[in-house]
Amino acid sequence: MTIAFESLAERLQQTMQKIKGKGKVSEADVKEMAREVRLALLEADVNFKVVKQFVNRVKERAVGQEVMKSLTPGQQVIKVVNEELTALMGSEESKIETAPKPPTVIMMVGLQGAGKTTTTAKLANYLRKKKNRTPMLVAADIYRPAAIDQLNTLGKQLDMPVYSEGTDVSPVDIVKRGVEKAKEEHHDTVILDTAGRLHVDENLMDELKEMKASVNPDEILLVVDAMTGQDAVNVAEQFNELLEISGVVLTKLDGDTRGGAALSIRAVTEKPIKFAGMGEKIDQLEPFHPERMASRILGMGDVLSLIEKAQTNVDEEKAKELEAKLRNADLTFDDFLEQIDQVKSMGPLEDLLGMLPGANKMKGMKNMQVDDSQIGKVEAIVRSMTKQEKNEPKIINASRKRRIAKGSGTTVQDVNKLLKQFEDMKKMMKQMTSQMGGKAGKRKGKGGMQFPFMK
Amino acid sequence: MSFFKKLKDRVTNQTDSVTTKFKDGLQKTRDSFSEKMNTLAAKYRTVDEDFFEELEELLISADVGVNTVMELVDELREIAKLENVKNSADILPVISEKLTEKLDFTGDDSKLSMNADGMTVILFVGVNGVGKTTTIGKLAHHFKEQDKKVVLAAGDTFRAGAIEQLGVWGDRVGVDVIKQAEGSDPAAVMYDAIHAAKSRSADVLLCDTAGRLQNKVNLMKELEKVKRVIQREVPSAPHEVLLVLDATTGQNAMAQAKQFKEATDVSGIVLTKLDGTAKGGIVLAIRNELDIPVKFVGLGEKVDDLQPFDAEQFTYGLFQTLAEEK
Ligand SMILES: Nc1nc2c(ncn2[C@@H]2O[C@H](COP(=O)(O)OP(=O)(O)OP(=O)(O)O)[C@@H](O)[C@H]2O)c(=O)[nH]1
Ligand SMILES: Nc1nc2c(ncn2[C@@H]2O[C@H](COP(=O)(O)OP(=O)(O)OP(=O)(O)O)[C@@H](O)[C@H]2O)c(=O)[nH]1
Numbered sequence A: 001m002t003i004a005f006e007s008l009a010e011r012l013q014q015t016m017q018k019i020k021g022k023g024k025v026s027e028a029d030v031k032e033m034a035r036e037v038r039l040a041l042l043e044a045d046v047n048f049k050v051v052k053q054f055v056n057r058v059k060e061r062a063v064g065q066e067v068m069k070s071l072t073p074g075q076q077v078i079k080v081v082n083e084e085l086t087a088l089m090g091s092e093e094s095k096i097e098t099a100p101k102p103p104t105v106i107m108m109v110g111l112q113g114a115g116k117t118t119t120t121a122k123l124a125n126y127l128r129k130k131k132n133r134t135p136m137l138v139a140a141d142i143y144r145p146a147a148i149d150q151l152n153t154l155g156k157q158l159d160m161p162v163y164s165e166g167t168d169v170s171p172v173d174i175v176k177r178g179v180e181k182a183k184e185e186h187h188d189t190v191i192l193d194t195a196g197r198l199h200v201d202e203n204l205m206d207e208l209k210e211m212k213a214s215v216n217p218d219e220i221l222l223v224v225d226a227m228t229g230q231d232a233v234n235v236a237e238q239f240n241e242l243l244e245i246s247g248v249v250l251t252k253l254d255g256d257t258r259g260g261a262a263l264s265i266r267a268v269t270e271k272p273i274k275f276a277g278m279g280e281k282i283d284q285l286e287p288f289h290p291e292r293m294a295s296r297i298l299g300m301g302d303v304l305s306l307i308e309k310a311q312t313n314v315d316e317e318k319a320k321e322l323e324a325k326l327r328n329a330d331l332t333f334d335d336f337l338e339q340i341d342q343v344k345s346m347g348p349l350e351d352l353l354g355m356l357p358g359a360n361k362m363k364g365m366k367n368m369q370v371d372d373s374q375i376g377k378v379e380a381i382v383r384s385m386t387k388q389e390k391n392e393p394k395i396i397n398a399s400r401k402r403r404i405a406k407g408s409g410t411t412v413q414d415v416n417k418l419l420k421q422f423e424d425m426k427k428m429m430k431q432m433t434s435q436m437g438g439k440a441g442k443r444k445g446k447g448g449m450q451f452p453f454m455k
Numbered sequence B: 001m002s003f004f005k006k007l008k009d010r011v012t013n014q015t016d017s018v019t020t021k022f023k024d025g026l027q028k029t030r031d032s033f034s035e036k037m038n039t040l041a042a043k044y045r046t047v048d049e050d051f052f053e054e055l056e057e058l059l060i061s062a063d064v065g066v067n068t069v070m071e072l073v074d075e076l077r078e079i080a081k082l083e084n085v086k087n088s089a090d091i092l093p094v095i096s097e098k099l100t101e102k103l104d105f106t107g108d109d110s111k112l113s114m115n116a117d118g119m120t121v122i123l124f125v126g127v128n129g130v131g132k133t134t135t136i137g138k139l140a141h142h143f144k145e146q147d148k149k150v151v152l153a154a155g156d157t158f159r160a161g162a163i164e165q166l167g168v169w170g171d172r173v174g175v176d177v178i179k180q181a182e183g184s185d186p187a188a189v190m191y192d193a194i195h196a197a198k199s200r201s202a203d204v205l206l207c208d209t210a211g212r213l214q215n216k217v218n219l220m221k222e223l224e225k226v227k228r229v230i231q232r233e234v235p236s237a238p239h240e241v242l243l244v245l246d247a248t249t250g251q252n253a254m255a256q257a258k259q260f261k262e263a264t265d266v267s268g269i270v271l272t273k274l275d276g277t278a279k280g281g282i283v284l285a286i287r288n289e290l291d292i293p294v295k296f297v298g299l300g301e302k303v304d305d306l307q308p309f310d311a312e313q314f315t316y317g318l319f320q321t322l323a324e325e326k
């Protein structure tokens, strides 16, 4: 199972070694590559039928291609795969419809435990914050124990009204009166939380159809757990056929699943995946980025997501700059300080690293915890460096070390430790980011990598 | 196939009342899988690459781990080559045999280990939304029917409405729930619950925990702490650590099993939501690689929708049509 999580980039690299130097990608080469692509996608939980179609398309495109000078054959296949995958994933569409006559009605549907109730609250929060809307929530799950309490609690956290009528009233009536109430109170958006149900449960699916008929939602969002396996196609197909969904929300993407279900759902419904759930808290909802999902499914690391997260409030230009630095590993201590500030404001480092599939495989990553007192020390040391020292740590000799230690109220050992860890970190960044470009060669057996502020 | 015959005999000899429910729940699983096996054999006269590919897909569509499937099919390819098998009818018995060898649960015991002298403590762990709290409600009912005194511990202090949810289950089943306010320390709740349960002379204490993804280091540490507190208060406890897995989950369930096992030494699995169309085949791979047995299956949202996992029935269910043809 450990090899299962080798990235496609690495696998193709190995398969491809053989055909390096040949002028053309032959049919036999392609067959071998196709097998690797197929395995990688199946391991990522992409539905096997979808995989089949996909691999055939890649095969067609790859056979007979000239091997480009600038790319290895392996990289060339990755390029084709990535392009095809990105095309299949579609473009970014995190728009939520607006009703010509308010309120806009959004209905959340899906299997049990997928994350509908949580996403209802997250979406309301998102729409209020980013789109200036004034949402009201409606508790239409009368079946699950304490479902209404759950939504009420979330409503309180958000300071947002929740409409409910208890559990003895038909959900069809609840949503009808809920929407009326929203209209009366001039809410421009109303989000309906419905009970989880199996796609094959006829009675409960009929109930959803009735709800749809009675309030005519502007959006019907299917909420799907990103860890779903082969069954995702059945679920998506059925919900879409019976309700004609308008989009999908993929939840629990903060986990380490490859999330191939995303591809399966796109392929069978052709509906956009609009949002991604990135945690349990109400602000952990993000617009879905199809191109990033493509590289995640292939296991090539979501470096872009990581960078964006680190740069939420910084402009695009800076994000690109940092990415380039990460790639080339010419990170300086100034970037590093900036990062520490961000790490502090971003919350758990483990969340960030979770986004890099390679990271959780590395030794030492597992026991990572940020130690605040260590961060303080690190900051002090870096602040005691001169500009030149920060940019060129190599020049820090023994006497400079003593000066820095003194200036920061630390010891020379502390300074040494930080310098060493900083070098290690640069190396690791280089390893991780190089996976993106498919250049991941054999990983150096360096093992346990420690951020300077880890315990 | 003597294996199937034996299996079939044993299963048919068991009382129907116990098994109908489980079988009904598995009906969809069984039908689709075995139907496909047969179509596969009928469709391919010759054993060639297409045949093996389709066999792979058949198993993969049941979410059996990719590695398990690939290994298995590679072995079959080898056998077919060595013995020069050309006709698909000739290879079917070999397939069944190999599958059975790999996926055989026989010998697994679905019984929970109970504390012989004193209170039995069972800890529930798993990722978000898989069915931990619901399973606790169902299991409380199961024990109550055996005239045991049951107490529940509301160890999920994080998720909105989690404490109320367990409270509703407690009322429904008629058992006490020990809880603290939302946001309090789950380890402290466990400490309280153990003492409260002891003073009420409970036979069984079922401990709910918040759902957590296995890659969240801090949350996994928190869970280890919860377990340590239980261990400290009752040295032989927890008597079971049950990992709840959602049958709709794909390959990630393996990572879940690995990480939760490492953190809490999982002793058994509850496979929920088998009443849908998902097949939960990944438990076969988990059983193979990590040797964690399945103890219960969840077949719905109602209080009696929990059944002990019956290994033979599960295997038989998957291959029923095949077995009946022999
Ligand atoms: N880590 C993580 N957990 C999530 C995410 N979204 C939801 N959850 C968790 O998943 C579990 C189920 O979420 P709910 O919102 O209750 O799911 P639901 O679909 O409303 O469930 P039912 O109403 O029972 O069908 C809870 O523990 C949530 O906190 C996410 O994006 N990431
Ligand atoms: N169809 C079906 N639904 C189930 C089954 N078991 C649980 N559920 C449903 O799945 C949803 C989630 O169940 P919970 O018991 O809240 O799951 P949990 O693991 O405690 O969730 P968190 O505490 O949020 O992590 C609820 O809607 C349950 O009714 C099952 O066997 N079949």
Ligand SMILES: [Mg+2]
Binding pocket: A116, A117, A118, A141, A144, A147, A193, A194, A195, A196
């Ligand atoms: Mg809900």
Ligand SMILES: [Mg+2]
Binding pocket: B132, B133, B134, B156, B162, B208, B209, B210, B211
């Ligand atoms: Mg729960």
